[in-house]
Amino acid sequence: MQRSSPVSSKKPDAPAPVPDTQAVLQAALAASWQRDRRVGQRRTALRWLIWGLWRCAPVVLVFALAWAAWRWLVPEIHTQQGARAQNQSAAQHASARSTQPENYGALRTTASLQYLSLKPAYRLHSKEH
């Protein structure tokens, strides 16, 4: 059985439809207008932004300097305050220690030892060794 080739069975192609010139032109113009709007808005906004930045440049500069100075000074103040607080707490600890005997436990131990090492003459009961 012979197979018919696809070329022979295919009908001759119909001529491609010619697009309407006006439709193509209007489509091209519409695409162009859309791009114009996008590019134009972006460029105008950029111009406004640059103008605004230049206009506000002194204020922005002052704020930036103030912020930098603040960032630079605040750690110094914090360090000084921390050191002062540490000194104060150390002084408070020292004063608290001075009111209490420093070797309070040791005194108690020596007292008990003294009691234990009493001479026999001072003992209450002479029979004790």
Place this chain on the structure above:
Amino acid sequence: MSHNPATTRLVPVERLSAITSLIAEGAVFDGNFHSTRDQGIKVDGQLKGNITFENGGTLHVGATGVVENTRLEADYVFIEGKVIGTVIARKALEITGSATLIGDASYDELIDMHPRARVRGKIEYRGDMENAPV
């Protein structure tokens, strides 16, 4: 897709919609464009040369368009891109905020210029100023 042309203040939308020639973005046209009929051209690419419409005519330089070494003459001129040269608008001249014009411009009736437009050159009114009512 948007079917409205760019927002214009002076140039009628019908004039922009009736544009018959287009230099597409990325294309470079070197030479003069001349027409005796009331037609229109939109430049989105680059054009080096003159554009002259003897009768009527609408010229639209798109935001991506650049026209150099030129003398543009038409009834309505709408500039969104960059123009280096002389512009003559017999009826209305409109320069948007994205436009750059380096050169002189003259108009007979109406002008509109956006505050962010960049213009370096002389703007001249060609109408009769002595006999004007005000």
